[in-house]
Amino acid sequence: MKLAIASGKGGTGKTTLAVNLALAADRAVLLADCDVEEPNDHLFFPALEWSEQVIDWPLPEVDEALCDGCGECSDFCQYNALISFGTVPYISPDLCHGCGGCQLICPKKAITETSRRIGVVKTAAMEHVSLIEGRGDIGSTLTPSLIRAVKTKASAAGLSILDAPPGTSCPMITTLQGSDFAVLVTEPTPFGLNDLQLAVDAVRELGLPFGVVINRAGSGDDRVLDWCRDNQITVLAEIPEDRRIAEAYSRGEALVTTLPEYRDLFAGILEKVGA
Amino acid sequence: MNELVVISGKGGTGKTSLLASFAVLAENAVLADCDVDAADLHLILAPTVRERHEFWSGHEAVVNEEDCINCGICVEPCRFDAVSQVRTETGESTYRIDPVACEGCGVCVHVCPVEAIDFPERLSGHWMVSDTRAGPMVHARLGAAAENSGKLVTTVKQAARQLAKDQRRDLVLVDGPPGIGCPVIAAIGGATAVLIVTEPTVSGLHDLERVLKLARHFGVESHVCVNKWDLNPARTAEIEDMALAAGAKPAGRVRYDPAVTRAQIGTRAVVETDAPSATDIRKVWDALTLVHQGENA
Numbered sequence: 089m090k091l092a093i094a095s096g097k098g099g100t101g102k103t104t105l106a107v108n109l110a111l112a113a114d115r116a117v118l119l120a121d122c123d124v125e126e127p128n129d130h131l132f133f134p135a136l137e138w139s140e141q142v143i144d145w146p147l148p149e150v151d152e153a154l155c156d157g158c159g160e161c162s163d164f165c166q167y168n169a170l171i172s173f174g175t176v177p178y179i180s181p182d183l184c185h186g187c188g189g190c191q192l193i194c195p196k197k198a199i200t201e202t203s204r205r206i207g208v209v210k211t212a213a214m215e216h217v218s219l220i221e222g223r224g225d226i227g228s229t230l231t232p233s234l235i236r237a238v239k240t241k242a243s244a245a246g247l248s249i250l251d252a253p254p255g256t257s258c259p260m261i262t263t264l265q266g267s268d269f270a271v272l273v274t275e276p277t278p279f280g281l282n283d284l285q286l287a288v289d290a291v292r293e294l295g296l297p298f299g300v301v302i303n304r305a306g307s308g309d310d311r312v313l314d315w316c317r318d319n320q321i322t323v324l325a326e327i328p329e330d331r332r333i334a335e336a337y338s339r340g341e342a343l344v345t346t347l348p349e350y351r352d353l354f355a356g357i358l359e360k361v362g363a
Numbered sequence: 364m365n366e367l368v369v370i371s372g373k374g375g376t377g378k379t380s381l382l383a384s385f386a387v388l389a390e391n392a393v394l395a396d397c398d399v400d401a402a403d404l405h406l407i408l409a410p411t412v413r414e415r416h417e418f419w420s421g422h423e424a425v426v427n428e429e430d431c432i433n434c435g436i437c438v439e440p441c442r443f444d445a446v447s448q449v450r451t452e453t454g455e456s457t458y459r460i461d462p463v464a465c466e467g468c469g470v471c472v473h474v475c476p477v478e479a480i481d482f483p484e485r486l487s488g489h490w491m492v493s494d495t496r497a498g499p500m501v502h503a504r505l506g507a508a509a510e511n512s513g514k515l516v517t518t519v520k521q522a523a524r525q526l527a528k529d530q531r532r533d534l535v536l537v538d539g540p541p542g543i544g545c546p547v548i549a550a551i552g553g554a555t556a557v558l559i560v561t562e563p564t565v566s567g568l569h570d571l572e573r574v575l576k577l578a579r580h581f582g583v584e585s586h587v588c589v590n591k592w593d594l595n596p597a598r599t600a601e602i603e604d605m606a607l608a609a610g611a612k613p614a615g616r617v618r619y620d621p622a623v624t625r626a627q628i629g630t631r632a633v634v635e636t637d638a639p640s641a642t643d644i645r646k647v648w649d650a651l652t653l654v655h656q657g658e659n660a
Binding site for chain 1: 371372373374375376379399400401403406421422440442443444461463464466467468469470473474505507508509510512513540541542543544545546547548562563564565566567569570573576577580581591594595598619621624627628630
């Protein structure tokens with residue numbers, strides 16, 4: 089089963105949930121950190137021995153001897169990554185998605201592809217948890233391509249937990265595609281509810297079954313609970329507002345280790361989603 | 364004109380709560396909510412929408428099933444794994460393009476031997492110009508599961524700058540998205556300075572390091588504020604040292620304060636209430652005086 093942990097709003101507790109669900113599982117589990125812009129799951133697994141794979145992505149290169157400056161590549165490119173004014177095109181790697189269209193279109197066969205680094209995929213194992221992490225290079229905009237590389241590496245039988253990036257746009261959607269169930273983490277606040285509603289729209293668009301976990305329950309009001317009830321959305325669990333949780337998190341300690349009384353809460357979520 | 368962008372690396376550190384307070388404290392600013400994935404500033408500032416614009420961005424490839432000859436030539440060239448073979452309701456085989464995976468490059472449209480793939484423009488969201496009690500605001504809503512949020516961020520920012528110019532306002536205050544990817548890069552482009560809001564946690568420290576590198580990569584002046592600093596005073600000091608070493612300026616600390624959530628529930632900026640942390644936020648605003656009243660103004 090592939091279980092994705094997501095939220096519209098950032099900082100609601102996705103990492104906390106993903107890490108503690110993995111630790112609370114009673115069998116081998118694969119934890120895939122798909123928040124490649126800011127991967128944090130590893131911070132809760134000290135002293136890991138990593139193996140690392142560099143992820144490259146195609147980038148066009150123009151043979152100036154063959155190019156006659158016809159500009160067809162520049163007309164074709166949807167991202168304005170190649171610009172030609174009747175000249176050899178100027179290439180902006182930051183804008184290029186690496187689709188390969190310019191190479192296909194060039195009538196003079198003057199375009200070939202080289203590659204550029206977009207990040208790394210790292211793997212490590214600790215006890216029953218295998219951790220896979222994507223880590224984008226600073227300044228790289230090809231987040232979805234790197235997430236797809238993480239997911240390829242993470243495709244295994246058994247239980248996988250995918251920690252999604254915040255938001256509701258391409259990085260979050262890329263992570264959730266192909267999952268069996270989405271757990272949406274939120275807070276009992278106006279921001280929490282607004283961003284939960286956006287996340288629900290996105291998972292419905294994908295046709296995924298989902299449930300909600302309310303974190304810091306008791307710190308705000310009942311608007312999230314009321315809205316979930318009115319819309320027949322399952323609330324899988326409420327994690328109470330507890331300063332000890334915030335402090336353990338600040339030190340990089342996993343909740344189920346520091347405060348073992350919470351282990352049943354996480355095991356209960358796995359049971360409820362049928363993992 | 365000056366432009367201050369509030370970002371965070373890690374999400375949920377308090378960007379919007381801080382920015383809403385800055386909006387109230389600023390005298391002559393235009394506000395821009397560039398967290399277009401999960402915009403929240405409107406929940407505090409209760410805008411009255413004056414203009415609403417459609418955001419059309421890029422194209423999407425759509426197979427015209429009547430014309431498709433089922434050759435499958437479009438599958439292999441797609442680098443985004445968006446094309447797959449499916450059965451129609453009548454049991455015939457055809458190809459379909461997943462609108463979510465499609466990055467709108469047009470390669471399949473080009474390779475199709477029978478021109479069976481259409482390439483319409485994509486409606487990806489809306490952006491609005493509104494009035495609020497703290498000044499005019501430009502904000503947006505990205506469609507569910509839509510892409511190109513970087514371009515929508517750029518659209519919002521450009522509209523805010525134009526509004527500032529038209530109304531002779533000297534400051535644009537930008538609520539930025541989390542992360543370090545394309546929406547953040549779009550949000551910080553051309554800014555006078557960024558304020559990075561972080562928290563004293565291992566994740567906060569780790570994400571700050573990466574977002575500081577990004578700001579330096581693009582040559583933007585950085586200030587760092589630690590929210591909920593008293594949750595872990597030692598880590599707060601560590602974060603401030605790290606920020607200084609990276610060439611950023613510490614802009615102050617904001618205490619852990621449950622009244623911040625109460626202000627949000629009451630649709631108020633923190634500085635519009637008697638929350639204890641309001642004092643801290645005013646100090647952070649004062650520390651940024653050179654950014655909002657600097658010589659570019």
